[in-house]
Amino acid sequence: MRVTKKQALRLICALVFLVLCFTAAKISATLAAGLDSQKAAERWAAGGEEDYAQISVFLSRDSGFTEESISGISDTVDAALVTASLKAEEDTRLWYSAYSTQIGEMELTGNRRNAASAVVTAVSGDFFTMHPMRLADGSYLKADDLMQDRVVLDTKLAWQLFGSSEVSGMEVIVNDTPCLVAGVVQPETDGASQVAYGDKPRAYIPYALYDQLQTAGEGESQWISCYEAVLPDPVRNFAKTTIENAISAGDGVHIVQNTERYSLSHRWDTLRHLHDLMIIPDSTAYPYWENAARIREFDTAVLLGLELLLLIFPVIYGLRLLWKGYRFLERFMAEKRKAHQRRFRTI
Amino acid sequence: MEEQNKNAKRREHIKTFLIIFLALLLVLTFFSNTILNYSLPTVSAQYASYGTITERVRGSGIVMANQKYEVVAEGNRTVTSVSVKVGDEIKAGDPLFVLDASQNDEAVKEAEAAIEAAELEYQKALLTAVPDYAKENQEIAAAREDLQIAIHRLNAAKNTTGKISDAAYKQATDDAQKAAEHITELTGYLTLAGSGETDGIPAAYTGGLQAAKAAHDAALDALEQAKADLEAKKAALTVTSAEQQATIQELERAAETAETAYARAKADYEANTQDITLQRAMEDAEQTARYAREDADAAAAALTGIQAQETAIAQAQTAVNDAETAERNANKALNDAISGVTAAIQRDMDAANAQADAAAAVLNAYNQQGSSGEAMDITALEDAVTQQERTVQTLLITLAETQKADELTQQIGDLDLQTKQADIEKQKAELEELKKNSGTVTVKSKNAGVVSTVNAVTGDEVTDGMVLAEITLTDAGYTVQFSVTAEQARKVSIGSLADITNGYYSDLTAKLVSAKANTEEPGSSGKILTFDITGSDVTVGEMLSLSINCSSNSYDCVVPSSSIMEDNDGKFVLVVRSRSTPLGNRYYVSRANITVLASDETNSAVQGDVTYSDFVVTASEEPLTPGKQVRMED
Numbered sequence: 001m002r003v004t005k006k007q008a009l010r011l012i013c014a015l016v017f018l019v020l021c022f023t024a025a026k027i028s029a030t031l032a033a034g035l036d037s038q039k040a041a042e043r044w045a046a047g048g049e050e051d052y053a054q055i056s057v058f059l060s061r062d063s064g065f066t067e068e069s070i071s072g073i074s075d076t077v078d079a080a081l082v083t084a085s086l087k088a089e090e091d092t093r094l095w096y097s098a099y100s101t102q103i104g105e106m107e108l109t110g111n112r113r114n115a116a117s118a119v120v121t122a123v124s125g126d127f128f129t130m131h132p133m134r135l136a137d138g139s140y141l142k143a144d145d146l147m148q149d150r151v152v153l154d155t156k157l158a159w160q161l162f163g164s165s166e167v168s169g170m171e172v173i174v175n176d177t178p179c180l181v182a183g184v185v186q187p188e189t190d191g192a193s194q195v196a197y198g199d200k201p202r203a204y205i206p207y208a209l210y211d212q213l214q215t216a217g218e219g220e221s222q223w224i225s226c227y228e229a230v231l232p233d234p235v236r237n238f239a240k241t242t243i244e245n246a247i248s249a250g251d252g253v254h255i256v257q258n259t260e261r262y263s264l265s266h267r268w269d270t271l272r273h274l275h276d277l278m279i280i281p282d283s284t285a286y287p288y289w290e291n292a293a294r295i296r297e298f299d300t301a302v303l304l305g306l307e308l309l310l311l312i313f314p315v316i317y318g319l320r321l322l323w324k325g326y327r328f329l330e331r332f333m334a335e336k337r338k339a340h341q342r343r344f345r346t347i
Numbered sequence: 348m349e350e351q352n353k354n355a356k357r358r359e360h361i362k363t364f365l366i367i368f369l370a371l372l373l374v375l376t377f378f379s380n381t382i383l384n385y386s387l388p389t390v391s392a393q394y395a396s397y398g399t400i401t402e403r404v405r406g407s408g409i410v411m412a413n414q415k416y417e418v419v420a421e422g423n424r425t426v427t428s429v430s431v432k433v434g435d436e437i438k439a440g441d442p443l444f445v446l447d448a449s450q451n452d453e454a455v456k457e458a459e460a461a462i463e464a465a466e467l468e469y470q471k472a473l474l475t476a477v478p479d480y481a482k483e484n485q486e487i488a489a490a491r492e493d494l495q496i497a498i499h500r501l502n503a504a505k506n507t508t509g510k511i512s513d514a515a516y517k518q519a520t521d522d523a524q525k526a527a528e529h530i531t532e533l534t535g536y537l538t539l540a541g542s543g544e545t546d547g548i549p550a551a552y553t554g555g556l557q558a559a560k561a562a563h564d565a566a567l568d569a570l571e572q573a574k575a576d577l578e579a580k581k582a583a584l585t586v587t588s589a590e591q592q593a594t595i596q597e598l599e600r601a602a603e604t605a606e607t608a609y610a611r612a613k614a615d616y617e618a619n620t621q622d623i624t625l626q627r628a629m630e631d632a633e634q635t636a637r638y639a640r641e642d643a644d645a646a647a648a649a650l651t652g653i654q655a656q657e658t659a660i661a662q663a664q665t666a667v668n669d670a671e672t673a674e675r676n677a678n679k680a681l682n683d684a685i686s687g688v689t690a691a692i693q694r695d696m697d698a699a700n701a702q703a704d705a706a707a708a709v710l711n712a713y714n715q716q717g718s719s720g721e722a723m724d725i726t727a728l729e730d731a732v733t734q735q736e737r738t739v740q741t742l743l744i745t746l747a748e749t750q751k752a753d754e755l756t757q758q759i760g761d762l763d764l765q766t767k768q769a770d771i772e773k774q775k776a777e778l779e780e781l782k783k784n785s786g787t788v789t790v791k792s793k794n795a796g797v798v799s800t801v802n803a804v805t806g807d808e809v810t811d812g813m814v815l816a817e818i819t820l821t822d823a824g825y826t827v828q829f830s831v832t833a834e835q836a837r838k839v840s841i842g843s844l845a846d847i848t849n850g851y852y853s854d855l856t857a858k859l860v861s862a863k864a865n866t867e868e869p870g871s872s873g874k875i876l877t878f879d880i881t882g883s884d885v886t887v888g889e890m891l892s893l894s895i896n897c898s899s900n901s902y903d904c905v906v907p908s909s910s911i912m913e914d915n916d917g918k919f920v921l922v923v924r925s926r927s928t929p930l931g932n933r934y935y936v937s938r939a940n941i942t943v944l945a946s947d948e949t950n951s952a953v954q955g956d957v958t959y960s961d962f963v964v965t966a967s968e969e970p971l972t973p974g975k976q977v978r979m980e981d
Contacts (some may be wrong), residue, residue, distance in 0.1 A: 036970060043970060044915040091942060092917040129913060135966040139909035139949065146402050146897070147837060150948065168949070170848075178407055178849070178892055182948065183909065 012316040021310040023053055028303040031296050032262035034190035037289035040130050041259045044096075044230045052095075052232035054130075054258040055243045058226055060284045063252035065224050067207060071125075076246035077231060087233050095231035098126040099224045103210065108153075108203060109173040110161025118157050120174070120285070122210035122222065128152075130228050131289065138168025138183030141206050148208035150182035157201035158184045173215050174205065188292070192299070196291035197303065215271045226287050233259070254284050261293065262300050270301035277301075380930050387978040390936070390967040392923050394416045394960055398905035400945045400952045402897040404839050404846070406829035410880060410889045412819030415799060415828055416792060418443055420809040422454065427787065428805055435798045437818065443816055444790040444803065458778040462771060469767040472760065478753040490742055494735040501728040519709035526703035535695045540689045541583040552688045559684035566677035570670035577663040584656045585682070591650045598643035605636035796820040797887055819887050825855065825880040827891050836862045836874035838897035845878060849892035855882035857893050902944060902952035903959055910963040911943065911951055918943060920957055921971055923979070937966055938973040 003011075032038070035268060041052040059065045074097070081087075081094060088094035101122045109115040127144020136155050151172060158165050158181075161172060165184045172179055185204075186198050207211075210222055227247070233239040240257045260266055270277065277298050280286065286294070375382070424446035431443050539547045545556055586594075609632035616625040768842065795820040803815045831839075845857040857878045865873045878893060910920045921936040941955035957963065964971065 039365065039970070044914045046916060047972070048915065050915070052915070088915075092915060093913070094915065096913075132912075132970065134968065135909050142908070142946075144946070145948070146838065147405055147948070149405060180405070180948075298768070320516075 010317060013054070014314040016165070017310045018314045021307045021314070024303045024307045024310065026309075028262070028267075028300045030194070031190075031303075032300055034297055035192065035289075035293055036188065036257045037193075038223075038261060039291055040230050041233075043132075051233045052230055052259075054230050055173045056226065056228045056256045056258055056290065056292065057237055057243065057247055058254045058256070058284045058286055060225060060252035061223050061225075064255075065181065065227070065247075067099075067222055067224065070097075070227075073097070073227070073243075073246040077229070077242055077347070080242045080245070081232065084232075084234065084238070095229060096126050096129060097124075097227065097229040098130040099124045099227045100129040100287065101207075101210070101222060102126055102285060103205075103214075105200070106175050106203075106213075108157065108161060109160075110167070111170065114160075116157060116201065118153075118203045120203050120205055122207050123204050124207060127204070130230070133185035133187065134204060136165040136184040136186050138181065140185075141182055141204065145182075145206070146207045147180075149177075149212075150180045150206070151181045151183055151209070152204040153181060154202045155184055155186050157203055174203070174209070177183070177213055178223065179205075179209065179298035188289075190292070192290065192292040192295040196288040197296060211298050225285060226290070252284065256290075258293070261297060264304075267297075267300050267304045270297050271305050274298070274301060384978050387976050388968045388971065389980050390923065390964045390971070390977045391980040392962045392964050393907055393910070395904050395906045395953075395957055397901070397903055397959060398950065398952075399899055399901045400905065400947050400950060400951045401899040402838060402945075402947045403894050404831060404835045404876075404897060405892065405894045406758075406831060406876065407849070407890055407892040408827040408829040408878075410825050410827055410885055410887055410891055412797070412821070412823065412887050414823035415796070415817050415819040416794060418792070418818065420446065420765045420790070420803075420811060420813045420815055422446075422622075422727065422811050423779070424788070424809055426803045426805055426809060426815075429801065429803065431798050431801065431816070433798055433801055436796075436821075437792050437798060439792060441792045442443060442789050443792055443798075444787050446809070448792060455778065455781050458774060458781060462774045462778065465767060465771045465774060466699040469764065469771065472764050474766060478750075480746060480750065483742070483749065487739065487742045487746065490735065490739045494732070494739055497728070497732045497735045501725065501732050504725045506729050514711060516713045519706040519713070522583045523703055523706035523710065526699050526706060527958070530696060530703065531693055532533070533699065536692045537689065537696070540685065540692060543647040543685070545685075545688065548688065548692075552691050555686040556681075556688055559681040561678040563674070563681045566674040570667070570674045573663065573667040573670040577660070577667050580656070580660045580663050582893045584653070584660060586653060588650060588653045588657055591653050595643060595646040595650060598639065598646050602636065602639035602643045605632065605639040608632045609636040615851075616767055709818055790815065792818060794818065794820055795822070799887060825885055825887065826860075827878045827880055827893065828875050829893075830863075830865050830873050830875050831876060833872045837875065839895050839906065845893040845895040847891055848894050849890070853884060855880060855884055857891070859895060900945065900952075904954060904955070905950050905952050906952045906963050907965050908946060908949060909954070911941070916940065920953070921973070922957060923962040923964060923977065933976055934979055935974060935976045936971050 027066065037053070041054040046051045077097075086094060101118045103122055105117050106120045107115045108118050124143065125141065125145075128140035133154075136153075136158075141150060142154055151174060153161070153167070153172070155165050158167050161167075167181050168183050170181050172181055187193065187202070204310060207222060214222065229239075229243060231239045231242065237257075240255065244255055247255070278295055353897050373640065426443040427447045429444055430436060430533045437443070535549050536552065540552075545553050574764075609629065612625065612632040616622070616629040619625055621777040787886055798816060799819045800815075800817040801815075802817075803809055810813065828978045839859060840860065841859055841862065843859050845859060847857060857880050859876060860879045861877045863877070865875050867875075876895075880891070906920060911918055912920065917940055919938050919940045922939045923934055925934050927933075939956035939961065941953040941957055944952040944954055946952070964977075967977070
């Protein structure tokens, strides 16, 4: 059977579209995999048999969510895990949580004369377990640190204050309060995180230091803008429902399940409601990692749309080929039957 | 021709494509290691080593002086000039302020008027009356006379009373006789009870005695019967079981011997059945063996009966022992019953003796008095005497109280006078002082120190007692305080020296002297650490940052804190391992589970699957999983 130029062109187009579709899918997967802040559940599961899910809760100041609310949430989650017969092994934790508050800009001074203005975020002890930024020097802040007067700088801020990244143990003045540098972190290098991170340098301080800088005797607990948790997800939506029950979703509370954010079904939903990504509910302010994740949500949803478009021609062509092949087979079988009949007649 | 050209061109294309492909393959093969290395994530690592973990507690505080004193204004004045400012070092006697006494005149007039009024009060208080007790003494004397009269009347009445009557005498005589008869009767009963003859004693005394006697007799009978039974059984036993067993043993041996002889005889006969002698010997031996066996069996059978007899004897002996015990108990009960009878009789005897003694005393008293008399009622007279005595006592006590009160009043009055006089003297001295200070006065420092606050400026009106300045004393030492959490306070120990971290101070030492509850924040569990600062190079108001060592321990395996990671299987570190391959050393990471023993700000002491000299990953470009190949940072 001779193949015409037109047919060859159609075949090549279909193959090219297929390859482009797979390439788009691969790019989408690569973009999603580039966000370490969304893969905390995978890291916690460490390839084990249990399923874990990462849940993020973003809160506005009006939601009234403060440090004092944390122990109540932990108790509710522990009770839910016990009810579901989930128990931690000895010397291990079944789940963990981290919370943070983006305070705003503060003046920091190192051993260089000029002060630098940095965006300061107050973080809880497990924040860096949830967001393991690359350490250029020193170590992360930990919950069981004896002294809660240490800060973590990013490499840009360390350069501005000291002229080097290897500055752990050196003194830095934060809002006229002397502190020590615990470590220096490298911000995430993927495109979305770099866009969301912005140009301003960042510093991370423990909540005890935030209390000292902010209230100075008022005795009030600080509000929390972002609460994240990694907990077991033995059945679909168990983790999200547990957190929703613990936090009592209402005005000013926005809950996200990070783990299935880039699944096919979620990408399809996002594509259908793309405008929702543009809307930030209430007065919630998203931290930069959530903004990076939303950028990638947009990207992967758009890529899904592109994949679907690219699949149209190969699918139609494939169906047409199938139909042609079916007709060819039909004709072939008919000729075979005729030839067989002719032979009998001759005999 | 065209066909040949086309084929030639196609062959050229294929050749070119193959050459390019082979060249690419060669390049990639040569540089595969380099390409592979660059695709691997870079990690930085350090060796786990032996080291110490030292926790430190840090804080900052303002240097304060341990002591200070306040410069106070005397009188209402105006500040003319101020000679010092905050931070000045001064010595004792240095001038601080110059004050003018423009408002002093009114104070002088008020003081003089107050002194005059006080002197008038003093003079009035001097005029006091002397107390007089003539009326009270007279009343006491009259009461004593009345008492003497009442006593005299009582004595006169007492002389005609206290005699025993004839009727009382007759009664006592009858009582004595009755008591003697009863005593005689009871003595007889006691004698009978002592000899054991209780039949003549009334049933009131021998209540439980009969029953005890009957029980004792029954126990005796039972004992005799048990003994008789035992003797009979012992007599029936002729041979003991031990002897019978010895007999059985002998008979058994004889039977065995006879049976052996029979067996031998039988064997001999069977060897030579024609020999009659052997046959007879065999038959004899058989008979002997049979008789011996029968004797042994009979003896064995008899043993059973002997053993049964011995058992019965043992039981009879037990019965005898029990009967003896019962007889002893019954005997003891009988003796107790007899003792009870005796005791009851003795009690009645004692009562009768007492009655006889009382009657005898009355008779004796009657015989001594010589004649009878009538008893007279003297109670009223005795009451009158008692009443009068009380009246006298009351008057005496009242007089003493009045005298004491008057004395106290006098003493209080004297004290008031003294106080008034002292007050007048004091007011006079103050007046003199006011008059003396009516001019300009210079306020001087009493101690050496540093001026910490100045509260007045030139032209200010100051009132008496107002604090003009505060001087911190430099000789009393300095302190620095800052607050810490309860956890941090637990880690430090009193007496430790702290390092000063914000600057170089050549001779300053900081020593932790106390860790007290933080009272400034009620409800807080934190503590305030107080450090004693000594040295010359210190200024009050200066901020010092201190750092104090907590516990310091050595551990076998210390790793940087940045190398410790955690997942749902617990904490772990990634250890870099190497394996050699044909293309060179390949590095990969493996998981080592650990537990953290202690940690400070940079390192942690761990134990688990990691050992001293393992190479642990401290930082990496991207997340690592166990088994992943990595590239070492240069």
